[in-house]
Amino acid sequence: MRRFVGPVGAVVLGVTALIAVLIAVGVAGCSRTTEGSPVGTGPTGEEPTFPTPRPTRTTPPTTTPPPDTGTATPSPRGEVLRPQNGYVFIETKSGQTRCQLSADEVGCEAPFHDPPEVDGVPANGVNITADGAVRWVVGNLGAIPAVTLDYRTYSALGWTIEATRDGTRFTNDRTGHGMFVAVEGVETF
Numbered sequence: 001m002r003r004f005v006g007p008v009g010a011v012v013l014g015v016t017a018l019i020a021v022l023i024a025v026g027v028a029g030c031s032r033t034t035e036g037s038p039v040g041t042g043p044t045g046e047e048p049t050f051p052t053p054r055p056t057r058t059t060p061p062t063t064t065p066p067p068d069t070g071t072a073t074p075s076p077r078g079e080v081l082r083p084q085n086g087y088v089f090i091e092t093k094s095g096q097t098r099c100q101l102s103a104d105e106v107g108c109e110a111p112f113h114d115p116p117e118v119d120g121v122p123a124n125g126v127n128i129t130a131d132g133a134v135r136w137v138v139g140n141l142g143a144i145p146a147v148t149l150d151y152r153t154y155s156a157l158g159w160t161i162e163a164t165r166d167g168t169r170f171t172n173d174r175t176g177h178g179m180f181v182a183v184e185g186v187e188t189f
Helices: 006-029
Strands: 088-091 098-101 105-109 125-129 134-137 153-156 159-164 167-172 178-182 185-188
Touching: 088 153, 098 167, 105 178, 125 178
Parallel strands: none
Antiparallel strands: 088 098, 098 105, 105 125, 125 134, 153 159, 159 167, 167 178, 178 185
16 A cells, blocks of 8 residues: 655545545435325316415506596597506406406416316316417416406407406407306307
8 A cells, every 4th residue: 555645645635535525425415215295186187275475566657647638438448457578467356267368369267167178187277369269278377466357348458358247258359259258158259
């Protein structure tokens, strides 16, 4: 066995000892098992429920409106809902239906009665494009900054929204296609 003598030998010996310690710590810290019991929702495909804070909507700074020059005619399309990052998020007054609107499509989630199945799981969402293509989905819109609608007419991103006690109608202003959404079912047109 060769012995190292002097400062170079001490450095080599110190580095070798450090490498040995790091290898030992690394091996001791690695494991292929995780303690505990797995928990799942089963074959229902339901999302877990837990309280999540709802993000707040940011409102752009307001400017002073021009002076009133007479009687204003209300818009037949109703109150305009302003988008955030290209989307408008709404919730029905009952709280049972939440939707996400863009210029190209509307997607809503609700506890639908007797919906079609998607991959063996009852759908909880439905999307319609401006051109009338419909797709049922399973998903969750998550914690969206939704505006709660009253029972009246609104407009957003080229869609007219008519909220009633019986459900909510979304009509694309350009194509006339849309859907009527209620927990009892969805009608497309």
